[in-house]
Each structure stands twice: as structure tokens, then as C-alpha cells.
Amino acid sequence: MQTEKVVDYIVNWLKDYAIKAGVNGFVIGVSGGIDSAVTSTLCAKTGLKVLCIEMPIHQAASHVSRANEHINQLSTRFSNVEKTRTDLTPVFEAFKGEVNLEGEKAIVDMALANTRARLRMTTLYYYAGLYKLLVAGTGNKVEDFGVGFYTKYGDGGVDLSPIADLLKSEVYKLGEFLEVPESIMKAAPSDGLFGDSRSDEDQIGASYPELEWAMQMDESGKTATDFSGRELEVFKIYKRYNSSNKHKMNPIPVCDIPSSLM
Template sequence: MQTEKVIHHIVNWLKDYANNAGVNGFVIGISGGIDSAVTSVLCAKTGLNVLCVEMPIHQAESHVSRAREQIRSLKRRFSNVDDTRSDLTPVFECFKTAVFFDADQKTIDMALANTRARLRMTTLYFYAGMYNLLVAGTGNKIEDFGIGFYTKYGDGGVDLSPIADLLKTDVYKLGEFLEVPESIMKAAPSDGLFGDARSDEDQIGASYPELEWAMKMDTLGKTATDFSGREQDVFKIYKRFNTANKHKMIPVPICKIPNDLK
């Protein structure tokens, strides 16, 4: 990958899209992870206004400290970057008092994790509306189009996706070139939706390089029977997530009414 040219291409794409839309710039949630770090630098390099929003909800301290380090780094390097912090923990706790729980604990935990992501999406769109900004997505190719590892209408609810055609390993290459803080570069990827330090690999059961391999094999028409051992396990994990989350990766189904019924 021609890293510098890819960065130049994305920055110009962001700038052109924002100018054509008649907006002032971008708003982005900063999580302390590599994807939001890289996306925020790309947005900042456009020279347009960038608002970085920290949105903790019972967040692990390691995530909070990395998010703040990224924001400090951005503001040192770019005069067009501003930031704010919206502590959504009280909002999340209030929401929990307004609903009832009638499922096993694992199901409840997942529903609440997705609720966290949707509260953050709502917050980003509030600031986007107030300052005439676009919500910049942070999903990469394997998450958005491979295993669907994001929350529908949560972190999947964005205006544009600058890095969605890049694999996770590609994002790390950009991160190194863009001088993302070392603490973020070395941290295990995590969605931060459960209030602890569990990693994406803990949840998925495979690493991103493994999943990228499986995505390539699936594109080539391979099946689980073509592999054995760990490769077969990884391929099955990829296909399970890809199948279960397909509804996130296709347009919302529309019930078409036959003309003779109209």
C-alpha cells in the first residue's frame, strides 16, 4: 500500500465532500482506539473544523487515558481541532430505569452494550447539528463489510466513512505514518462497550489478521472444508459473524407494493 498517497487521497476526499455539502467540518467520537485516532488525524489534515468528543460510559481507565492522549496530541498539532467531553454514564443509568429486563444476562449485556453505542451516536449528531458538521465514521473494512462488528444505528450511524475501504492492518500502517500515540498503536483493539478492558479478539475469537485472511478466502469462494485446524476454525468464525450480521451490511429491506394493489 502506498501509505502517503492513500492518506493524501482520503484527506482530499474528506475535504471535497465537506465543501460540496456546505458544512464546516467534522465531529468524531474519540475512543482511545486506533480507528478513531487515525480518522481524527485524517479529518484534522483537511484544515476544516474538527470537534473531538469524548463520551465515557463506565469506561475502563485505560480507554479514557488513551482518548485524552490522542486529543492532546491532535490539539498540539492542529489549530483547527477542538474537543469536548460528554459524560454519558448518568444518561445510560437513567435509561436503564426506564426499561424492563426480561432475558438472560448475556442477552441483556449485549442489548445494553449496543445502547451505549446508540447514545454516543445521538450525542455526535447533536453536536453535528449545532455546529453544521458531518459525523465521521471510524469503521474499517473488516468490521464494516466482513464481520459486521459494529452497532447498527450506533457507531454504524455516520455521515461518511473515511477508512471503510482499509483493512485493520492498513489502518495501523496509516497510524504509524500519521504519528498516532504509541499507547494507542500498541493497545489491543476493543470496542469499549462493556465497561471493561476486554478486547475485540476476546469477543470474536480471532485476531484481525486472521479475519482478513478469512475474508480474502471467502471472496475467492473457499469453504470451511478447504481448511483444517486453526484455519478452519477462523474461517468458521468469520462466516458465522458475516452471516449473522448481514442485515447490517445491506440496505434496509423495503416491502414493495405491487402496482395492482395501489
């Protein structure tokens, strides 16, 4: 990958899209992870207004410190970057107080995790409307089109996706080039939706390098019969997520009414 040229291409794409849309710039939720760090830096390089928002909900201290480190670094490097913090913990707790929390704990916990992501999406669009900005997505190719590792209408609810054609390994290459803080470059990827330090690999059961391999194998037409051992295990994990999360990755089904009934 020609990293510098890819960076320039994305920055120009972002700027051109924003200008044609008649907006002032971008708003991004900064989590302390590599994807949001790279996305926000790419947006900053456009020279347009960039609003970085930290939105903690019972967040792990390490996530908060990395997010703040990146936001402070970015606002120092780029005069067009602004920052704000919206503590959504009270909103989340108020929501929990109004809904039914009975049922299997794992299912309730997952529903609440997705609620965190949707509260953040609502916050981003509030500020987007307030300042005439576009919500920049932070999903990479493996998450968005491989395993569907995101929340529908949560972190999946965005206006444009600048890094969704890049594998996680390629996002890291951009991060190094863009001088993303070392603490973020070395941190284990995590969605931060459970208020603890569990990583994406803990949840999925495979690392991003393994998922990238499985995605490439699947796209080349390989099947489970082609593998054994850990490769077979990883391939099955990938296929399971890819299949079960199609509802996120495919367009919303529309019931087309036959003309004979109209």
C-alpha cells in the same frame, strides 16, 4: 500500499465531500482506539473544523487515558481541532432505570452495550447539528463489510466512512505514518462497550489478521472444506459473523408494493 498517497487521497476526499455538502467540518467520537485516532487525524489534515468528543460510559481507565492523550496531541498539532467531553454515564444509568432488565444476563448485557453505542451516536449528531458538521465514521473494512462488528444505528450511524475500504492492518500503517500515539498503536483493539478491558478478539474469537485472512479466502471463493485446524476454526467464525450480521451490512429491506395494488 502507498501510505502517503492513500492519506492524501482520503484527506482530499473528506475535504471535497464536506465543501460540496456545505458544512463546516467533522465531528468524531474518540475512543482511545486506532480507528478513531486515524480517522480524526485524517479529518484534522483537511484544515476544516474538527470536533473530537470523548463520551465515557463507565469506561475502562486505560481507554479514557488513551483517548485523552490522542485528543490533546491532536489539538496541539492542529489549530482546527477542538475537543469536548460528554459524560454519558448518568444518561445511561437513567435509561437503565426506565427499562426492563429482566432476562438472560448475556442478552441484557449485549442490549445495553448496543445502547451505549446509540447514546454516543445521538450525542455526535447533536453536536453535528449544533455546529453544522458531518459525523465521520471510524469503521474499517473488516468490521464494516466482513464481520459486521459494530452497532446498527450506533457506531454504524454516520455520514461518511473514510477508512471503511482499509483493512485493520492498513489502518495501523496509516496510524504509524500519521504519528498516532504509541499507546494506541500497541493497545489491543476493543469496542469499549462493556465497561471493562475485553478486547475485540476476546469477543469474536479471532484476531484481526486472522479475520483479514478469512475475508480474503471467502472473497476468493474458498469454502470450509478447503481448511483444517485453526484455519478452519477461524474461517467458520468469520462466516458465522458475516452471515448473522448481513442485516447490518445490506441495505434496509423495503416492501415494494405491486403496481396492481396501487
